[in-house]
Amino acid sequence: MTATSAEIDRLLDRLEQVVGQPNVRADAGALVTYATDATPLQRGRPDLVVLPANTEEVAAVLTLANDARVPVIPRGSGTNLSGGAVPLHGGIVLVLTRMNRLLEISESDLVAVCEPGVRTIELGEAAAAKGLLYPPDPGSQSTATIGGNVAECAGGLRALKYGVTRDYVLGVQAVLATGEVIHSGGRLVKDVAGYDLRRLLCGSEGTLAVMTELTLRLLPAPESSGTGMAYFSALGDAARAVSRVLASGVLPVTLEFLDRVCISAVEDFARIGLDTGAGALLIFGQDGDPHAVERDLGRIAQACEAEGATEVRIAGSPAEAATVLEARRAVLPSLSRLEPLTILEDATVPRSRIAEMVEHIQVLADRYGLKIGTFGHAGDGNLHPTAVLDPADEDAVRRAHRVFGEIFAKAIELEGSITGEHGVGIVKLPHLERQLGAAHVALLRRIKAAFDPNGILNPGKLGS
Amino acid sequence: MSGVFTPELLDRCISCGFCLPACPTYGLTGVEASSPRGRINLMRALETGVLPEDDPTVLEESSFCLGCRACEPVCPAGVRYGALLEEWRDHMWRRRRRPWRLKALLWAVDRPSRVRALGLPRRHAHATRRARGGPHLMLGCFERALYPEVSRSASRLAPELSVPSVQGCCGALHAHNGELERGNALARELGEALPGSIVTTAGGCAAHLAGVLGRERVRELSQWLADRGDAEPPGVSRSPRQRIGLQDSCHLRNGLGVYVEPRELLARVGDYVELPSAAVCCGAAGTYSILRPDDSARVLNRHLDEIADADLDVLAVLNPGCYRQLEQGVRRRRLRTRVMHLAEVLVGTTGAAPGP
Structure with a gap:
């Protein structure tokens, strides 16, 4: 899937109408800086970089991209170590760092509600200021964003006792590749209405949907x-x-x-x-x-x-x-x-x-x-x-x-895994079937197709 | 366009992104190209020919960078970003691309005689007989013209320093603005004019001189006083105690790792208040406030907010560029805070802060 330059130009105009002209970058310099993440030797070539401000803009961008069959690669701060944010087949790098509002820390519900561009350390500090703890603390926490953490199911130094990001995602608002907005879970500890999509999105590496709001579980801070x-x-x-x-x-x-x-x-x-x-x-x-x-x-x-x-x-x-x-x-x-x-x-x-x-x-x-x-x-x-x-x-x-x-x-x-917390990305995709088996990998592809029928979300990665 | 950068410097970055939160310009735009990691990617693209040297983003970002080096202390990989930026500007701002304001500034300090002329109408520290082997007080170039009180205060604090009359500019302005070779040559010339130890009241000069002449020969004033073990700086009125904040000098802090000494000295003479952004560039950034006044003002704004919130009596600075930037900002906002160089605060020459 590679878009022609005429298609990209048409898309550029319409994207500028959605997010505003300064928030679309098509200059060669900007594209170079979004060609990589923190993974060595992995480089793509995006056609456009788009920085949306809210869920509606994300939905509009995905609708346009889906209609034009142009890839969309969601990205936070680009600290990924498996090539997850590398635009392997070009398209739009969708940078979510402008969506960085920490909407709520609730002491009574023990949850935090935030947009994906909030940095992990900011969430941790805001929780700590209220005597609460957000346990996942990946090595890159001072730079990395919550959206990226959830998309990759980041681990960290406290995982042994407290678990990983997956264990703290209570609710997700996400935009599907076709532009619809869905919610899964919320502020509840118990909620079995429907398949557990929030858990499926956690670790989905930007291949299923674009998460635009997250509700995260907090704990009382240890004494x-x-x-x-x-x-x-x-x-x-x-x-x-x-x-x-x-x-x-x-x-x-x-x-x-x-x-x-x-x-x-x-x-x-x-x-x-x-x-x-x-x-x-x-x-x-x-x-x-x-x-x-x-x-x-x-x-x-x-x-x-x-x-x-x-x-x-x-x-x-x-x-x-x-x-x-x-x-x-x-x-x-x-x-x-x-x-x-x-x-x-x-x-x-x-x-x-x-x-x-x-x-x-x-x-x-x-x-x-x-x-x-x-x-x-x-x-x-x-x-x-x-x-x-x-x-x-x-x-x-x-x-x-x-x-x-x-x-x-x-x-x-040794009954282990090829990746504990960095994600499959580009680097480990060839090894995935060895661990999961053919039937499992085929199921991943069918799940991917159900979420993203045209395969525009982060192609060349999980489910491709 | 290979040969612009020293390969070992450019290879160092592994793109981990730990520098992003430290970068003031990334904080303004949120765009990767305005971050240290992004700029290194631009440098690499320039070096490998992926981008041409007249690429507008490359031109813009090489100029938009403050050059504050806040990315260096947080870089676990040890990237020497400041050195890369000097090489970058050396290439980008050759000849016709150099802004005209910059040409005028660099011309004014390019010869010791011109630097001396800058200071002539002002009453900076009296020249003394040149003690062989130092330690010498460096008068600076623009500082001696804009803030002659600084070297006079330093001279009172440290009368053991000799003040040779013939001394030029350290070359930092040249080095940071596309004339790396000339900047290094000026530093060596100054090293010959001031043999032995050199004490400077300007953090930016200290870092540049230390880079060329070696750290062992160069001391910024607060280091000198701390090394001397100043418990009781002379001439300080002790009551009432003033609320004193500090603006770090970027290159002093990020390049030489000096930031504890000025705080300790200030805490001895007043109630020291650590501003949240004390360590963040104020936007003066050498010639930046002259070349990019709008961006410089945007960078300055949060500092002025914090100074107002903290209701400081005095804000101490360690570099003439920061002095001018903050003095103008404080005046524009009509804040009651008095901006002073550390040396002036310690000498207490100006007494208590004036009323509103």
Whole structure:
């Protein structure tokens, strides 16, 4: 599906009438800047960029695009890591960041209502100001938008205890590819009227509908929280400590690990005094009643020591804890200090199989002669092996792709997933059938066709 | 159009987007091309020939960028955006494309004699015998003409600094406005005129000089005073305590990481109030307020709102550009707040703020 330039020009005029002339960009410069998201090596070429202000404008844009059979690629802040916002087949990049009103934080219903362009951190801070908690906190939370988080079902550092974005989406207002506006769910905890479309839209990667308003579940904020760190001489020890912690009856809010490569990279950026000689670092955290927090942090520390931790320390202040967690969020971009090209994946395995998986990744890295830093959410089995490469070394890039093929295969073998939280996007689409099976993938295509009969929404991705 | 940029600088960005919330111009437009990540994509397109050098968006964005470098401290990948912008402007603003106002400004400070002439009618710090090896007080170019009181105050605070009479411009204006080579040459010339340590009252000059001469030779005044261990700056009236806010100097904060020292010094002489946007560019941005007055005013507005809300007695600044920008803004809004350089606040020369 590629539109001719005459069709695009006609569309341009009509789109300008809908959203106003300054909110349609067709200049080559602007198009270049919307050709990519945060995914390495993935680039498209949009024909137009449109920034709507409200649901009505989104509906009008989709109706025009559907009539003209022009692709529409919804986008928030473009922090996607699987190519989800890359306009693979051209068309309109529909940027939703102007729709950034936080409409309501309700203490009595424990919900937040907002437009998709609100940044995750803004929602988190607004909830916190009222003594409430919005738990999903992906690494990109300071930039990423709620709309993008829901579309990709973002995870984060607190997923082990609190779950992922999916667990907080109560209601969705969305525009179908054909322009109709639907609502699914709302402010209710219990609501079984109809299929659970809000959950289907969560993680649909912009292929089914464009979400224009979200109702999200909030929790009372925990009374206190604490964070600690444990160093290990080998990654395998850290992975076994994770299993021991989880088997000890403690459910930590955070259980993150970094290998040696990642520790050095993040220390180079954050300069917070990490021990760069260690083989692995485990960052753990708990929240809740102050006594329970202290008790659980003690138990986690014990479990780490039992698996040979070389040093365990508990953060002395919330500021120190925040510094450590901020540094953890910066691991991925920090890795690019080593080499300009960082290819990362987010293969996920049952938490009991983490040690097996990380050791296998190290074996593969050695076998293929690649530098792979591994970090991730150890507590929920969500790993981020990241190959660090010179983009000019084409052979290394090829080897990296082969390694990730093997990592996906191993994840599936261990009853895991090819993607825990970054999405299928472009990058993992070829591997999807291996995990889901042919019948399942065929069903995804039929669902996609029911929502988007002309296939205009984010073509070349899920359901295509 | 390859060869515009240093490849290692351009390769660094991995497009993670962590810079977007820090960028004032992205905050104004919400459009990717006005963000650091978007501009780096434009630079790459220029470098690879995907976009021609007269592409209107490339031209516009290279000029719309404030050059405040707020994207650098938040960049985990360590992209040196300021250096990329200098290379970009060097290319974009060559010869005829350079705005005429800019040509006039750069001409005025291109020779030490012209810089000296700028300061002649004004009573900046008295020249003293040049102490060999420093430390020297740098008089600046426009600062000595616009705000001669600043160097006089600095001289009173730090009488150990020698003030050589023959000293030119540091070259920051050139470097940030498309004459990188000339800007670096001027910095080296100044380094020869002021051998040894150089203390400056202008954050922007400090960052540029440190970049060319090395950090160990350059100190911004608040750093110098903090290093000296100033617990009790002389001549300060201690009561009544004034409500004092601060506008960071972008390059001092984002380029050199200096922002704690001025706050500590101010907290010793008054009730220090941290404005929400203290660390955000005020829109002066070197020549920006002259070249793009409308955008500059849009960037300034939130600062003026905050100054009014905080009902400050004094707003301290660390750079002559910010001084002029905020002084004019405060006057236009008829706020009672007095804009002063840190050195003037510390010396307390002007006493309490005047009434409304």
